[in-house]
Amino acid sequence: MADTSLPFELKSFTNLYYAVPDEQFELAYAALMDLPFLGITEGFDELVVCFHTSDFSPELLQTIQEQFADLHVQAVFEKQETIQERNWNEEWEQSIEPVRVSPRIAISPEWKKDEVDAEINVVINPKMSFGTGHHQTTCLMAQLMERLVVPGSTWVDAGTGTGVLAILAAKLSAASVVAFDNDHWSVGNAEENIVLNNVEDVVSIQRADVFTFHFSPCDGIAANLHKNILIPVFPHFYQGLLYKRGNLLVSGILRFDLDEVIAAAADAGFEHVETLHDGDWTAIHLQIV
Numbered sequence: 153m154a155d156t157s158l159p160f161e162l163k164s165f166t167n168l169y170y171a172v173p174d175e176q177f178e179l180a181y182a183a184l185m186d187l188p189f190l191g192i193t194e195g196f197d198e199l200v201v202c203f204h205t206s207d208f209s210p211e212l213l214q215t216i217q218e219q220f221a222d223l224h225v226q227a228v229f230e231k232q233e234t235i236q237e238r239n240w241n242e243e244w245e246q247s248i249e250p251v252r253v254s255p256r257i258a259i260s261p262e263w264k265k266d267e268v269d270a271e272i273n274v275v276i277n278p279k280m281s282f283g284t285g286h287h288q289t290t291c292l293m294a295q296l297m298e299r300l301v302v303p304g305s306t307w308v309d310a311g312t313g314t315g316v317l318a319i320l321a322a323k324l325s326a327a328s329v330v331a332f333d334n335d336h337w338s339v340g341n342a343e344e345n346i347v348l349n350n351v352e353d354v355v356s357i358q359r360a361d362v363f364t365f366h367f368s369p370c371d372g373i374a375a376n377l378h379k380n381i382l383i384p385v386f387p388h389f390y391q392g393l394l395y396k397r398g399n400l401l402v403s404g405i406l407r408f409d410l411d412e413v414i415a416a417a418a419d420a421g422f423e424h425v426e427t428l429h430d431g432d433w434t435a436i437h438l439q440i441v
Contacts, residue, residue, distance in 0.1 A: 164204075164205040164234055164235060164236050165190060165202055165203060165204055165205055165234070165235055166202070166203050166204075166205045166208040166232060166233070166234050166235075167200050167201070167202050167232070167233045167234075167235065168200070168201045168202075168203070168213070168216070168229070168231075168232055169198065169199075169200050169229075169230040169231045169232070169233075170198065170199050170200075170201065170220075170227045170228065170229055170230060171197060171198055171227070171228040171230055172197065172198065172199050172225065172226065172227045172228075173197055173226055174196070174197055174406055175379065175380070175406070175409065176225050176226060176227075177194065177199065177378070178378060178380050178381070179223050179224070179225045180199055180220065180223075180225050180227060182223060183216070183219040183220050183222070183223045183225055184201060184216065184219070187203075187212070187215070187216065187219075188203065188204070188207045189201050189202060189203050190202045190203060190204060196432065198230075199227075201216070205234055213229075213232075217229065248261045248264070248278070248284060248286075249264065250264050250265075250267060250268045250273075250285075251284070251285035251286055251291065252270070253285065253291050253294040253295060253298075254294070254295060254298055256270065256271045256272055256298065257270060257271070257272045257273075257274070257294060257298060257320070258270035258272070258273045258274070258285075259273075259274045259276055259284065259285030259290070259294070259316060260273055260274075260275055260276070260285075261275070261276060261277060261278070261284070262275050262276075262277050262348060272320070272323045272324070274316055274319050274320050274323065274349065275345070275348055275349055276314050276315075276316055276319075276345050276348075277314075277341070277344060277345060277348065278314050278341070283312075283313035283314035283315070283316040283317070283376075284314070284316075285316065287433075288430035288431055288433040289376050289403040289404050289405075289433050289435060290316060290317075290376065290403075291430065292403055292428045292429075292430055292433065292434070292435035293317055293374055293376050293401055293403050293435050294316075294317065294320055295428060295435075296401045296426075296428065296435055296437055297317065297320055297321060297324065297374060297401065298320075298324065300372060300399050300401070300437070301320075301321050301324040301325070301326050301372065302325070302371075303325035303326075303327075304325070304326075304327045305326050305327065305371040305372060306326065306327060306328045306329070306369075306370045306371050306372075307321045307326050307328075307329045307330075307370060307371060307372045307373070307374065308329070308330045308331075308332075308367060308370050308372070308373045308374070308392065309321065309329060309330070309331040309332070309373075309374050309375075310332065310362050310365070310373055310374065310375040310377065310389075311332075311333055311334075311362060311375060311376060311377045311381075312331035312332060312333045312338065312339075312342050312357065313333060313338050313341075313342070313376070314338070314341055314342055314345055315331055315341070315342030315343075315345045315346055315355070315357065316345070317331075317374045317376065318330075318331035318342070318346070318355045318357075318374075319345060319346060319349045319351055319355060321355075321372075321374070322349070322351035322354040322355050323349070323351065326354065327354070328354060328356075329351075329354055329355045329356070330355075330356050330357075330358070330368075330370075331346075331355055331356070331357045331358075332357065332358045332359065332360040332362075332365055333359065333360075334359065334360065334361045334362070335359075336359060339357055339358070339359045342357050343357050362375070362377070362381060362385050362388070363384075363385055363388065365388075367388070367389075367391060367392025367393075368392075369392070369393075369394075369395035369396050370392060370393065370396065370398060371396050371398045371399065372393075372398050372399040372400070372401065373389055373392060373393060373398070373399075373400050373401070374401045375389070375400070375401070375402045375403075376402070376403045376404050376435075377402070377403075377404045378404045378405075379404070379405055379406070379409045379412070379413055381404075382402050382404070382405070382413060382416075383412070383413065383416040386416055386417050386419070386420035386422065387420045387421075389420070390420050390421045390422065390440065393440055394421075394440060397439070397440040398439070398440065399437065399438070399439055400417075400422060400437075400438040400439070401435065401436070401437055401438075402417075402435065402436050402438065403433070403434065403435035403436070404433075405433070405434045405435070405436065406432050406433060406434070407429065407432050407433070407434055410427065410434050410436075413436065414427075414436065417436070417438050421440060421441055422438040422439065422440065422441065423438065423439050423440070423441045424436065424437075424438060425437040425438060425439055
């Protein structure tokens with residue numbers, strides 16, 4: 153008989169807490185990619201790696217430390233905790249609240265959408281993908297898009313996650329939006345959310361890598377990614393925006409990386425227009441010079 157239990161309803165699982173600099177998160181993921189983890193939660197300078205307790209062992213802990221060392225990840229083991237069986241999916245759903253991005257815009261899970269009074273409500277069932285609106289970078293990007301997405305414009309959401317920014321662009325009256333992500337879980341989740349918001353006539357979704365994605369001329373690109381991805385991909389974004397001299401919105405950038413990112417964008421041909429801040433996180437509006 154097939155196992156129809158939810159993946160969140162586990163008998164027990166083990167969380168490993170590591171202090172890791174935010175700028176080394178991508179390297180840490182690379183070190184862990186071949187291990188049987190269930191998920192990784194990001195905090196400020198911290199990663200929490202979750203395993204089925206049945207898959208965990210002291211030898212696995214040693215393997216993680218060795219793989220971090222091989223890639224020169226500055227990871228410090230903080231603690232280990234084992235969590236017993238509970239209905240985590242139900243508790244998680246109950247904990248997610250709608251987010252008010254601006255007076256006009258809200259982002260809410262489907263089970264809370266009727267509680268939201270907003271002109272534009274982006275309804276998201278996040279599952280395993282990033283983009284509930286609770287992270288500062290998502291809200292900052294949404295605030296920039298509210299100002300810059302004009303009726304009839306064409307946009308690309310690079311690294312779409314849940315599809316939240318692509319859906320928002322459609323609800324802001326963009327004529328066409330292409331969303332892509334290199335993660336198949338994200339693409340599947342985004343597909344469901346696009347249908348949930350009734351924007352499938354405007355938003356198309358595909359699985360693709362940001363470095364090889366073919367950009368047709370567009371009015372804007374939204375890229376909520378990471379410094380280590382953004383800096384080398386700026387020239388690629390430039391080619392996609394050159395024809396229409398469009399807008400590039402980027403986030404996933406910490407304050408202490410801001411000058412480096414803006415300098416790299418300038419080297420690729422972009423002009424810095426505006427920066428929004430929320431705590432340690434920033435979002436940047438760039439244009440073709």
